[in-house]
Amino acid sequence: MLQLNGISKSYNKGAIKAVDNISLDIESGEIFGFIGPNGAGKTTTIKMIVGLLKPDDGDITIGGVNVWEEPLRAKAMISYVPDSPEIYDKLKGIGYLNFIADMYGISRDKREEKMEYYLDMFNIKDAMGDIIGSYSRGMKQKLVLTAALMNEPELFILDEPMVGLDPKSSFNLKETMRQMRDEGKTIFFSTHILEVAEKFCDRIAIINKGKIVTVGTMEELRHHAKERESLENIFLELTE
Amino acid sequence: MMEKIISLIKTDFNTTFGLSSIAYSFKSKKNRWQIIVFGIAMLSLIPTYFLFVKSLGEIYDIYSQIGQSSMFLLLGFLGAQVIVFVLGLLYVMSKYYFSNDLALLLPLPVKPSYILGSKFATLMFSEYLTSLPIILPFIFIYGIRGGEGAIYWIYSFLLILTLPVIPLVLSSILVMFFMKYTNIGGKKDLIRTLSAVLFIILVVYVQLKINTITQKALLQGNDFLINLVKDSNLLVKKLGLGFPPSMWASLSLSNYLNIAGLGYLLIFVSVGVLSFIAMILLSEGLFFDGLIGNIEVSASKGKTGKKMSIRDSVVQTKPYLALAKKEITMLFKTPIYLFNSIGGVIVVPIIMVMSTVTGGGGDMGSIIKFVETKPEFIALVGIGFITAMGMLNSIGATTFSREGKNFWIQRVLPIKASDQIIGRILSSIAIQVLGLAALLGALAFIIRLRISTIVLIVILGLLGSIPMTQIGMVIDIIRPSLKWTNPQQAMKQNLNVLFGMGLGTLYIGGISLLVFNLINRIDINLVFTVLAVIFIVSTVILYYVLEKLIVKQFEVLE
Numbered sequence: 045m046l047q048l049n050g051i052s053k054s055y056n057k058g059a060i061k062a063v064d065n066i067s068l069d070i071e072s073g074e075i076f077g078f079i080g081p082n083g084a085g086k087t088t089t090i091k092m093i094v095g096l097l098k099p100d101d102g103d104i105t106i107g108g109v110n111v112w113e114e115p116l117r118a119k120a121m122i123s124y125v126p127d128s129p130e131i132y133d134k135l136k137g138i139g140y141l142n143f144i145a146d147m148y149g150i151s152r153d154k155r156e157e158k159m160e161y162y163l164d165m166f167n168i169k170d171a172m173g174d175i176i177g178s179y180s181r182g183m184k185q186k187l188v189l190t191a192a193l194m195n196e197p198e199l200f201i202l203d204e205p206m207v208g209l210d211p212k213s214s215f216n217l218k219e220t221m222r223q224m225r226d227e228g229k230t231i232f233f234s235t236h237i238l239e240v241a242e243k244f245c246d247r248i249a250i251i252n253k254g255k256i257v258t259v260g261t262m263e264e265l266r267h268h269a270k271e272r273e274s275l276e277n278i279f280l281e282l283t284e
Numbered sequence: 285m286m287e288k289i290i291s292l293i294k295t296d297f298n299t300t301f302g303l304s305s306i307a308y309s310f311k312s313k314k315n316r317w318q319i320i321v322f323g324i325a326m327l328s329l330i331p332t333y334f335l336f337v338k339s340l341g342e343i344y345d346i347y348s349q350i351g352q353s354s355m356f357l358l359l360g361f362l363g364a365q366v367i368v369f370v371l372g373l374l375y376v377m378s379k380y381y382f383s384n385d386l387a388l389l390l391p392l393p394v395k396p397s398y399i400l401g402s403k404f405a406t407l408m409f410s411e412y413l414t415s416l417p418i419i420l421p422f423i424f425i426y427g428i429r430g431g432e433g434a435i436y437w438i439y440s441f442l443l444i445l446t447l448p449v450i451p452l453v454l455s456s457i458l459v460m461f462f463m464k465y466t467n468i469g470g471k472k473d474l475i476r477t478l479s480a481v482l483f484i485i486l487v488v489y490v491q492l493k494i495n496t497i498t499q500k501a502l503l504q505g506n507d508f509l510i511n512l513v514k515d516s517n518l519l520v521k522k523l524g525l526g527f528p529p530s531m532w533a534s535l536s537l538s539n540y541l542n543i544a545g546l547g548y549l550l551i552f553v554s555v556g557v558l559s560f561i562a563m564i565l566l567s568e569g570l571f572f573d574g575l576i577g578n579i580e581v582s583a584s585k586g587k588t589g590k591k592m593s594i595r596d597s598v599v600q601t602k603p604y605l606a607l608a609k610k611e612i613t614m615l616f617k618t619p620i621y622l623f624n625s626i627g628g629v630i631v632v633p634i635i636m637v638m639s640t641v642t643g644g645g646g647d648m649g650s651i652i653k654f655v656e657t658k659p660e661f662i663a664l665v666g667i668g669f670i671t672a673m674g675m676l677n678s679i680g681a682t683t684f685s686r687e688g689k690n691f692w693i694q695r696v697l698p699i700k701a702s703d704q705i706i707g708r709i710l711s712s713i714a715i716q717v718l719g720l721a722a723l724l725g726a727l728a729f730i731i732r733l734r735i736s737t738i739v740l741i742v743i744l745g746l747l748g749s750i751p752m753t754q755i756g757m758v759i760d761i762i763r764p765s766l767k768w769t770n771p772q773q774a775m776k777q778n779l780n781v782l783f784g785m786g787l788g789t790l791y792i793g794g795i796s797l798l799v800f801n802l803i804n805r806i807d808i809n810l811v812f813t814v815l816a817v818i819f820i821v822s823t824v825i826l827y828y829v830l831e832k833l834i835v836k837q838f839e840v841l842e
Contacts, residue, residue, distance in 0.1 A: 094696050098839055112839065119698035130689040134617035135610065138597045146606035147697040156598045163594065172597065175617075 045230040046070040046093065046199055051102030052254075053088055062088040064254035065102070070232060070247075072198075075225050077245035078234040079275075081283050085254040086234040087127060090203050093232070094124040106199055120148065123192035127203040127234075129184035133177035137168070137187055140176060144191040155194055162190040165216050182208045189217065200224060202233035206240060218244060242275040252283040288394055292402035296385075297409070337421045344425050353426065354538035360422025361443075361530035364415045365451045371414055372407070372448075372455030373483075378620075379403050380456070381463055381575060383770050396571040397564045404456065404560075411448035419444055426537070436540045439549055443533050449556035450529045453563045460567065463574025529555065603699060607707025612714055614686065615679070620771045621686070625677040629719035632676070633669065637726035652731055660808045662731070663740040664799065666723065667815065668792065670745030671752055673719050675788035679712040680756025681780045684764040688774060691766050691841070701834040705757070705827060712753040713746060720745060740812060747819040754826035755791065756784040761830070761837050791822075 046068070053063040063085040070076045080086050091097040093104055095115055104111040111118040132140060145155040163169040166186035176184060185208045192200065200221070206214050218240070221231045225246075235241055241248050242262060249259040258265055258278075265278050347356040380403055389399050423440045426432070462479070525531065529552060536548035601609065615621045655662060675681070687694055694704070720742060727733055759780045768774050775781070795818060802811050 095839075096692055096695055097842055115839070116698045116700065119696065122696075124696050126692060131693065132610070132614065132690055134614050138594075139610070139613065142597075142599060142601070143606050143610050144693075144697070146601050146603055147699050149603070150600075152598055152600040155600070156594055159594050159598065169594070172594070 045072040045074075045107055046232060047105045048089070048093070049102050049104070051089070051092055051099040051104060053085075053092060053097060053099050061254050063092070063099075066251070066254075066256055067102075068249060068256070068259065070230060072230050073225055073228045074246045075221060075231045075244065076233070077241035077248040078232065078251065079236070079238065079241050079248060079279065080234075080251035084251045084283075086251060087203055089251070090124075090201060090232075090234060094122060094201055095119060121198040123195045123197035123200055125185075125188050125192050125202040125205055127207070129181065129188045129208075131176055131184060131188060134175060136175050137172040137179070140187060141172075141191055141194065145194055148195045150194055158194040158196075159190065162193050165220070166190060166213050182210060182213075185209060186213060193220065196229075198229055200229060200231045200233075202231070204235060205233055206235060206237055238275045238279055248275070250279060250282055257282045289398055289401060292389075292394065292398055293405045296402050296406045333417070337425075340421050341425055341429075344429060348429070353430065354534050357422060357426055357534035357537050358530055360419050360426075361447070361533040362527065364419040364447060365527065365530055367418060368411045368415050368448045369451035369455050372411065372452045373459060375407050375410060376452075376456050376459045377463075378770060378772050379407055380459065380571070382620075382772075385769070386575065390575075395568065397567050400456075400567040400571055401564055404452065404563075407452060408448055411452055415448050416444070419447060423537075432540070435545075436537060439537055439540050439545065442549060443536065443552060446553050446556045447533070450559055453556075453559040456563050457566060457570075460570040460574055464570050466574075602703075604703040604707035604710065607699070607703060608710035608714065611679075611683070611708060611711035615711065615715065618771050620775055624775050625679050626715055626718065629673055629677050629715055630722045632673075633719060633723035634726045637723075637730060656731055659734050659737045660811075662727070662733070663737045663744075663812075666727070666737070666741035667744040667748060668796065669723060670716065670720055670741065671748030672788070672792055674712065674716060674749030674752030675756060675784050677712065677715055677719070678756070678775060678778075678781045678784075679715060680708070680753035681760050681784035682775050682778050683708045683711075683757055684760045685766060685768075685774045685778055685780060686771070687764075688766055688768050688771075691764070695838050695841070701831045701838075704834055705754075705830050708757060709750055709753050713749060716746060716749045744812065744815055744819065747816060747823075751791065751819060751822040751826055752788050754823065754830060755787050756780070757830055758826065758833060759783050759787070761833050764837075764841070766841075 047070075048066055048068045050065050050067050051063060052061070052065050054061045066085075066089060068076075078086055078089070088097060092099050093106075093111065095111055095118070098112060106118045106121055109118045109121070132143075135143070141155070141159055150158075160169075163172065166189065168183055168186050168190075171179065171183060176187065179187065185205075189205070192202075205217060209217065221233075221244075224231060245262075247259065247261050248265060250257045250265075262275065265275070343359075344353065344356050347353050380400065386399075423444065427436055427440065466479070532548045532552040532555075536545050536552060539545035539548065615625060684691070724733065724738060724741065763780065765774060765778055765780070795815070798818075799811055799815065802814065
């Protein structure tokens with residue numbers, strides 16, 4: 045579903061190599077966790093996948109479509125939730141959802157059904173008539189998640205999705221992601237919460253200093269490291 | 285305590301004037317280019333400034349002929365301080381109450397007066413940029429022509445240094461009181477919007493008055509300056525008494541040789557210091573009260589009270605229409621956009637028309653009668669006016685900049701370039717329709733409009749607005765300013781607006797020249813057809829240019 049072929053990205057005219065020749069192949073129906081220390085290149089990689097940053101080298105395909113050659117086709121397949129929910133403060137919640145749904149061309153009936161479902165799930169339905177500027181960070185995050193899920197994306201990309209969510213919403217989000225996986229959708233997300241990655245992901249990649257250090261199932265990761273008890277130990281050992 | 289204040293001032297300076305970011309941006313080629321262009325734009329103002337200084341020299345001569353050269357200094361100080369005060373109202377409002385760093389600063393363990401004090405220091409610096417170009421020529425002309433001594437220059441230095449303090453303190457206090465007492469529940473936005481509209485009308489009115497004065501100056505030639513000095517002598521004196529600090533400053537300089545001069549200098553400086561202290565003390569009680577409601581992050585839990593029905597609120601719209609709707613909503617709901625584009629589009633035509641009526645004097649009736657016999661003339665002027673508004677509304681030239689931090693949404697969504705173009709043009713057209721209504725309404729007030737004239741102005745005016753908006757969009761997609769913290773930076777302080785006006789003037793100028801040449805040679809209806817064809821052809825060409833640019837820039841902008 046998602047292929048990264050040798051992508052690199054550097055800043056300051058090559059002085060800082062944020063992402064260095066990364067290749068990944070992620071199947072449909074997979075929950076893929078992307079972990080690494082601060083500044084390892086997680087967000088840069090995600091931004092390249094969703095079309096916000098152009099890689100210096102390499103290419104990215106989603107469902108066989110090259111992200112940078114046919115951006116509209118690729119974008120129609122994905123939904124993206126960024127690490128900080130910067131959205132139109134002056135719009136009402138419902139206005140934002142309608143706007144996003146219009147851009148994806150979601151039918152009236154479908155958007156009504158999805159909104160009812162996800163707004164109930166995240167418990168923000170009653171705030172839809174208020175402007176987004178009055179929302180807390182968590183509420184904005186939930187609104188962005190709702191907007192992203194309405195589209196029923198083939199590939200769901202999330203940058204630190206659990207930050208700012210209350211435990212119940214975090215649980216519900218994970219349930220939703222599992223359901224999506226069972227329907228054959230792909231989920232790619234970065235996280236700092238190793239416990240989530242360990243218990244929840246089908247496969248995990250650890251990135252450090254712009255390079256993939258290791259990638260595989262929890263079992264496979266255990267083989268790579270000497271300390272094999274927990275992901276935390278593996279992580280600490282591999283990113284030293 | 286001292287470290288806190290110094291650190292606050294330093295941070296505020298850096299974020300406002302971007303000392304480190306300017307140094308950083310000068311390293312990249314593209315930004316260096318921007319700075320150079322800005323420099324050239326500034327240089328182009330020099331001839332006008334030169335004229336200003338030259339006529340000041342003449343005014344000085346007249347004052348010294350009638351033996352009142354100290355009035356010349358009073359004029360300078362009064363002018364500089366009034367302008368500092370008026371600009372101060374705007375600066376203070378945006379800097380104290382609408383800047384984004386407030387959310388960071390408020391929770392810090394610092395007193396409101398520290399925050400206010402540091403912001404005041406940065407504003408002082410901004411105000412020097414305004415006050416120096418005004419007061420310096422006065423000081424130099426007076427000092428050099430009069431051959432004044434060293435003490436004069438020392439006094440001048442001290443006076444110039446402290447000049448912005450008193451007016452800025454006054455505008456700070458005024459704005460603080462205003463914000464405190466208009467901070468009333470749900471009504472505060474309405475009150476503030478209305479006040480801002482009144483303020484705009486007042487400023488435009490003053491500008492128009494100045495325009496009529498300069499027009500008179502052109503008509504009367506040299507006599508004008510003498511009359512102006514004689515007229516304004518009284519006025520300046522009156523105002524000087526009303527606003528004594530300017531009086532003290534000029535008296536201090538004109539009496540610098542005796543003890544009175546020193547006395548006035550001390551009064552000027554110490555009143556400045558005292559008023560600053562008074563403001564700081566007042567701010568402890570006033571500042572937060574006006575602010576609280578402003579950046580409230582009220583926990584929204586459906587406080588509208590009514591249960592939301594999703595079924596009734598779900599509407600499906602075409603992408604370009606949804607985009608236009610989003611743009612219009614943002615324009616209406618962000619006060620700065622509302623005043624600048626929508627306010628301007630509505631207020632300017634009304635004031636323009638009104639001022640021709642009120643300022644024209646007795647022979648207006650015959651002019652109106654004459655104009656009514658030439659409906660095509662009215663139509664052409666109306667079309668030109670609406671077309672120019674297409675750029676002056678700033679919507680095209682800021683359309684991408686206004687996205688700011690939210691720009692990622694536009695880039696991540698599968699939106700076609702054509703939808704981007706059409707949606708954004710439609711938002712500009714929607715605002716233009718308001719301006720059109722204001723213009724036609726105001727015109728109908730003074731002259732009888734024929735239906736054909738109205739139809740021509742509506743159709744060709746709106747057609748002309750499209751390429752104007754597109755020119756703005758071309759500039760804005762090439763160099764959008766996305767990293768702003770205050771919407772003012774996206775609209776008022778956005779150089780793209782200036783560039784757009786430059787190109788727009790060329791476009792309209794070219795077309796006007798053509799119309800001027802054609803008007804006596806071919807049938808007037810053919811002229812209108814030519815106009816329509818030009819507008820449509822430029823729309824199509826600019827559409828393709830924009831389509832290419834948007835696809836390219838959406839890829840590379842980071």
